[in-house]
Amino acid sequence: MFIYKVSGIFATSRPAFLVLSPCCLSIAVAFAFVHAETIQPIQLLLILLAGVTAHASVNMFNEYSDFVSGLDFQTQRTPFSGGSGSLPARPELAKPVRLIAFINLLITLLIGLYFLSQRGLDLLPIGLIGILLIYFYSDQITHNPWLCLIAPGLAFGPLMVNGAYFVLTGQYNLGVAFASLIVFFLVNNLLLLNQFPDVAADQNVGRQHLPILLGRKKSAYIYVTFLAAAYGILIFSVWQTYLPTFSLLGLLTLFLAIPAANLSVRYANDIAHLKPALLLNVLVTLTTPALIAIGIMLD
Template sequence: MIRDVLGIIRLPFLILAPACVLVGVAVAQWEGHALSGLNVALVILGAVLAHISVNAFNEYFDCRSGLDKLTARTAFSGGSGTLPGRPELMKLALAISVGSLAGTALIGLYFVWLHGWQLLPLGIFGLVLVVTYTIWWVNNPLMCLIAPGLGFGVLMVMGAHFALTGQYSVSSFVASLPLTCMTSNLLLLNQFPDVEADKQVGRRHFPIAFGRQASVRLYGVLLLVCYGSIVAGVIGHWLPPAALVTLATALIGWRIYRFAGQHADDIPALIPSMGLNVVINLLTPLLLAAGLFFG
């Protein structure tokens, strides 16, 4: 049973949420705010619970729609494969989804009580995004593209910053932009193996609507925006010069872009690039946070 639960929540991927939240924590520290260790822990827990919820909802809805039976899973796409083999666990997946979402909401309400109602719009939008991503957002190319970035970039970074400081800042928004682009790119490339299966259940994300090669070009554009936002942030004094250490991942991004263009329609050959895509999505927030902490 434990193995099934870990599959439903997709344990290996949950490290992304705390990595993104760490950027919001780092911005608050760089700005000179005194941070509570308890509140930092609660922010990280809330983000992880939100990630668990969206993963479990995705497992549940993909099994219910029949998509899981059509998908050829890879290490980075197609779900965990837990529910197709044990459909009796669908109720458990739904319970995990709702329970972790409720935990996120309770933590959010604590910070609303602590700092005020200004966190509510961001929090409510985040909760709606978690519940509706798999059933609404994936049916529109633009919405499906921006949803992951909004969730792990803007919402997590700015939400964490507000929860710790009681205020929004331009620096927290600027710091969220690289993560917004990177996470959208993560899901964009992970959709390549699922194009044919996703078509059959009515999904219409960017690779379906415009093709894999156009999606590779979009991947490159988002990379440029990611690194450009860091440079612009330093020039505008919204980020410290030390944040430029994040540009070190640009070499990995270039490699992914080049190989994805060469192997866009050859999924087995694309798998190493998908693995590097996970690596760059973890290194980018960690390096950015380090630049902020030591800036």
């Protein structure tokens, strides 16, 4: 019974998606290995832990919010959207899930305070904005279409990538900043396309994101624009030597991104045929930062 309960709570963290944090952080770590004289293993472990607990926290807050609002009972789940389904199946887990979400947030906060004590107040804006995004995402940010559009990418890109690099090196770097913008556009797209199947259900509970505001078709063109921006920034950054040449390994995911873009526009209003695009979108978001990190190390 205990294991069954724990597994149900754990499922609300969306564990399959928690790999996104290490993939995004890999860019900061790769740059730090190139630029820093020494890297402390404890710092790497704490950065990874903070990234994963922050991600798990926002996922669990979101699952709790979707259950309480009734959204969970209206969505048609896909492997990439609609939540885990754990709380509708096990309503008694709702309060424990919310408690664990707060515990994860507290762990993230404590690690952030430790890094703040080590590196100084230059890290404070990143940490403060990150905590606010985690706590307010589900119940506040998801009701503002434009903020909802950029909040995920802001958290995993400029905040997480630049923050991790600063912790490891004690400084900020323009190349890291440009790389974080690539993550910004990719992660925004990850959430944007995953909202397509949930438009009707989200609208019923008062959420306001871009596919509700503009419709799926126009949102699909924004998705394509964000993809183009991500790859465009990568090429520009290498051209201007902000990123090393081997970072162009990230362009290998174009063979996934181009079909995803095509499918998103073609089947924006046909969710059954859109599902392959959701998978391709996940693969692009996970593998592109990892390939860029590999390229930085190789160069």
